[in-house]
Amino acid sequence: MSTNNPGTLSPSAANGTPPKSGGLIPTNNVTTKEGLTVRTRIDPTLTVEDVVRQLCVNLKVTDPSSHFALRDRDTDELVTSENLRKKIKSKVHLRLVNAPHVEAAEILRKLSSPDEKSFRMSLFSLQKYIKEEKFVQEFLNLDGLQALVHVIYTEHGNILAYALTSMENLMDLQYGWSTLNDEFIFKIVQILASPHSLVNVCRPATAILKKLVEADPMSAPGPTVAGSSKSPPQLPPDSVYQFGFQCVFEQMQRGKGSLETVVNRLGSADTAMALNSLMLVNSLLSHVSDARWDDFIHQLDQLNVRKAVISLMSSPVTDELISCVLDFQANMIRVTYRKKTTLVEPHTEPIHDSLLQYIWDSSKLHWEADEDGQQIKWRKLGFSSENIIEEFQEVGLLGLECLVNFVRNDAEFFSKVALEQLSRPEERRCPLARASNEIVELLSEYWVIFAPAYSTPTTFQPFFLSFYKVHTLAMQFFLRMWSESGSARGDFGRIAALTRSQVKVALQGEHMKPWHKLEQDFLECEYRAVRDRQMQELEAEDDLLSKVPVRNLKEKLMRESAEFVRQQRVQCLLQGAWFINGVPPAQTGTLKRPSAPWRFMRLDNGHKYLHYVDSPAKFEVRSGSEDLPDRIEIAAISQIATGTCIPPSSAMHNHVDLPASHTTPSPLSFSLLTANEGSLADHIVTDQSTWADWTDGLNMLRRDGGHVTSDETAGYIKALTEIGLKIKLLDLTGEKVDIPSGLVAGPPPINADFFFSDLL
Structure with a gap:
């Protein structure tokens, strides 16, 4: 009417x-x-x-x-x-x-109504209204949180899905849910692990656990940016940042099989379910506490989570899922780096001792005593000494686990090779254990196993996720090259150089390469062909770069370069930029077009919001946020997807630099995505540099640890590292200083009567 x-x-x-x-x-x-x-x-x-x-x-x-x-x-x-x-x-x-406060009171009244239809409709509406600040304030004042928790405890099916989604949306706020307790978390874990739970129930349940994991004190808003080290801030009693990994993981341990269920759902036919599950795994990996690190990582390894993610790589994936997989790779680089820097200490770590014992027992060798009565045991397997802690100093627990997996791959073959080496003259023996550690170093260098992981590649790396299997293939290659070339003790460096060359060739383009091709490259290549190619590479390479001290220096410079580029990217966000408001291709026929073709967006100084304004034309934007009335909360952005949208028709006609296609997403487009509500914003930039600045800058701001999106940023980090390395080496080589392959510590002091002098 x-x-x-x-x-x-x-x-x-x-x-x-x-x-x-x-x-x-x-x-x-x-x-x-x-x-x-x-x-x-x-x-x-x-x-x-x-x-x-x-x-x-x-x-x-x-x-x-x-x-x-x-x-x-x-x-x-x-x-x-x-x-x-x-x-x-x-x-x-x-x-x-x-009004929102009236609607809040009305919905709470209906939640206690015996009329099922009214009850169901009120919960359905609650999913939407609970995102509004005026509504949620009245809802919480009327004890709505407890009413919602009661529904979650007592309902099932679609009604439970509505309630869980409402709780998930409430948890987007930084207040109002601090009273949730361990029993509530356990209830969510039970819902998640139940085989009878519907997919639309599991999705929000998984998202709730993710938000609880990320609500740890170290993630609380503060003056420092994400990724920097800081002490837990002093939080008010009603702060929601009091949960974190420990709270959630303890309840997942109570709910038997819950972590296994999450990993299994990575293979779900429902893409949103797989996405939420992987996001939860990533959050757990990003926030795992030191006290539970070993236990949690061991459980993930036992559940073969890497294999599940590799399967995701080979299936049709959405932009959000691609971003999640890249985040997982970045997390695995951090896990691998931590293992590499964890000392092997058999005297204090029973698990280390048992792994070493497994290696020795599998070799079927017998220890002996030398002329001085000292034990000859580990030297029989190719170590330089009997000091296991020192032998694994450079590769840590990662090196030990790689050797264990090589043995497990074929224990009979390992024993055969170990006995065969002992049957040869000492000069001609291949040092098995030393070769294993060297290959760990080569693979770590190839995949840039440094921390932080801002330099992670922008493509899938399925072979990296199969690190132990690749190590086994490279070990088999090393042994074969040693045998076919008739090598002796002094040839170890030459065979290691051959292996390094083959690693680069075999692993190249791994995102498109099938596993059987990788096996062929390692197991079927001829020694002469590898040697000829490696000689050509040496003409353009300096052997100096392969020395351990230089590799350590490169790792340090890589970290410094990554932080420098990160600061530059964030500075670009603080300055702001103009974008074209894009339209997702699948929605161009039904979705309302952007109200204006242009948008200016700028990050605030607190790194909490993106302030923006839409406009029919560009104009001079003043500093601050006075000209930018709208904003997007950084915490609400779960993914930055790229190549997602096309320009609106008005921009197509007025901007000659844009591609002429109306259906193909622009390679310079990106979308800011929430966990399960779709896009907060769709943008297109007019040049590659701005695209790299913003996609990588926003990823680097994320508290759960992001990944580099553009090859440009990865290239800058690499270039800065190489320039810095060359400058450092010029200082040494210009003075003709000899750089050793390794540093040997001298004997320890005979007493504590000494001090370290100041360096002038």
Whole structure:
């Protein structure tokens, strides 16, 4: 039903004076709760409260105007003073509805209603309204959290899905859910692990656990940026940042099989379920506590999570899932680095001792005593000494586990090779254990196993996730090259160089290479062909770069370069940039086009929000956020997907630099995605540098640890590292200083009567 225009709503209308320029104000349709539609002009300088009050007066509504609010009829978005101007300008059809605080009280009343239909509809609406600050404040004041928790404890099926989604949306806020306890977390774990839970129940349950993991004290908003070291801040008692990995993992341990269920769901046919499961795994990996690190990583290895992710790589994946897989790779680099820097200590770590014992028992060798009565045991397997701690100094626990996996791959072959080497003259023996450690170093160098992992590649690395298997193949290659070339003790470096050369060739393009091709490259190549290729490579390479001290220096410079580039990227976000508002190709026919073709966006100094403004044309934006009325919360961004959208038709006609395709996503586009609600923003940039600045800058801001999106950023880090390395080496080689292959520690002091002098 329609009615005549009730008048123009303006400041002068409140005083009984006609507006001076009413004809210049756009006309909006407003539908009342009774279905009455009126046409009215709304002055954009009014507040929403004034607009609602004048509407109630003109429509002769008897209830107080504070009981009403305006919503967008098409999107049901609440109209606020911040977005009112945009709604008026776009001539959006509005609805006069219950105010958020009235709606909150009404929904809570229906949650206790015996009418199932009313109960179900109230929960369905709660999913949407609980995102609104005015609604949620009243909802929490009326003890709505406990009512929602009660529903989660008692309901099942779709009703439970609605309740869990409402809780998930509530947890996007940084307040209001600090009273959740261990029993609630355990209930979510039980729901997640239940074989009877529906997919639409498991998705929000998984997302809730992820949010709880990320709500640890170290993630609380503070003056330092993500990725930097800091002490836990002093938090108020009602802070939601009091959960974290420890709280969630303990309850997952109570719920038997829950972690296994999460890993199994990585293979789910439901893409959203696989995505949420991988996001939870990534969050657990990013926030795992030192106290539970060994236990958690061991459980993931036992569940073969890497194999599950490799399977995801070979299946059709969405942009969000691609980003999650790259995050997983970055996490695995951090895990691998930590293992590499964890000392092997058999005297204090029983698991280390048992692994070493397994290696020795599998060799079927017998220890002996030398002329001085000292034990000859580990030297029989190719170590340089009997000091196991020192032998694994450079490769740590990673080296020990690689050797163990080589043995497990074929224990009989390992024993045969070990006995065969002992049957040869000492000069001709291949040092098995030393070769294993050398290959660990080669693979670590190839995959840049440094920390932080900002330099992780932008493509899938399935072979890296099979690190132990690749190590076994490289070991078999090393042994074969040693045998075919008739090598002696002094040839170890030459065979290691051959292996390094083959590693680079075999692992090249691993995101497109099948496993059987990798096996062929390691197991079927001829010694002469490898040698000829390696000689050609040596002509363009300096053997100096393969020395251990130089590799350690390169690792240090890599970390410094990554942090430098990170700061540069974040600085670009603080300066801001203009973007074209993009449209996802699949939605161009049905989705409302962007209200304006251009958007300026800037990161605030606290690194918490992206402030922006949409405009029909570019203009000079002042510093600060005065010209930027809208904002996106950084914490709400779960993924930065690339290559996702096309320009709107208006931008296609007016911007000659854009590709002419109306259906193919622009390679310079990116979208800011939430965990399960889709896109917060779709943007297209006009040059590669800006695209790299923003996609990588936003990824580096994420608290769960992001990955590098662009080859440009990865290239900068690599180039800065190589330049820095060359400058450092020039200082040494220019003075003709000899760089040793390794550093040998001298004997320990005979007493404690010494001190370290200051270096001048």
